[in-house]
Amino acid sequence: MWFSIDFNSHVPVYKQIKEKIKSMIVTGKLKKGAFVPSIRSLAKDLGVNLNTVSRAYRELVLEGILKVVRGEGYVVEGLDAERFLGKKLEEFRKMVLTLKGDGIEYEKLEGILREVYGGEENAES
């Protein structure tokens, strides 16, 4: 498993790892019951410290997203998609508030939404 880590970001590395794994679960790239890489192997693949991956996994276990299988590793337990997406929507909302503060009109945003979602509908039909 590999994804890019931004070491100079203000977002802590362990958090970047957590978020990435969560979004892999939501998008179905990681399925329920599947093993995630061992701490050592993910640390090696990403080029980060063992302690960093270990903290990310530990917190994912506390959040009920991963489960420890003794002697075997960590499996995907599942993810409250609603909660995860709820957080994303909250971020979106904040962004909208900023844009509103910058004086962007409602119609402009609606236009963007229509463009993005409309494009998807067209592709499906």
Place this chain on the structure above:
Amino acid sequence: MLKVKGLKKSYGNKVAVNDISFEVDRGEIFALLGPNGAGKTTTLKCIVGLRKKDSGKVEIDGKYAYLPEKKELYRYFTVKKMVEITDYYTEEFNKDKAYKLLSDFQIDLKEKIANLSHGMVTQVYLALLLSQNADIYILDEPTWGLDPVMRNRIIEKIRGLSYEGKAVLYTSHILAEVEKVADRVAIMSEGHILEMDYLDVIKEKYVAVTVRKGEKVNGYKWKETENEEVYIVKREDAGSEYEHVGFDVIFEAIVRRDRK
């Protein structure tokens, strides 16, 4: 693995290290950061006994290997001779590993040390040091003078030590490098440790707030604009309007405080 408690060291009237304490655990990479003259090198020298500490306690649980700030080797020896002599004088030295590392680093064994560039001497020194089996590796500026690609390879080697459960205590001037490899950091200035924690925790702990000039704020002043001042403060002291900042800004603000 390593415990330092209340370490003090003065050179004449000048206090170089002023009552610092920290611990480094197994499998942990601990970075001492700070501007020149902060006391990092003196701290390491006191730990390995090259300088006599004035007071305080240093406990090392196991064997250590030490890379000094000045990477000097016998100028008239060849690289090969340097390996052989190190093998002769060093306990638990793995000669094969040293040759393998030197070949990885593409260093010519027949070359005299005197003919190597500064960066290459550092690489030879590192190859010798990393081939020495120890419980804690104490490295003073291990990537000094190396190009970015070689620096990354050394970083990987240092990380590899922690994978084997070794402890690493090291100093560096390059924050971007520290962000890649350190678990915990201590920020030193003028002999004191001003902040010490997991790097990830420090990143989450501090944010930037902008206030009117002269307004009192509980934090570290980072910079001034025409009418305002920017402070780095703990998030809980920040109120609702703040900006996230990178570790380099946090570091700069903390170190600056002492310089006022």
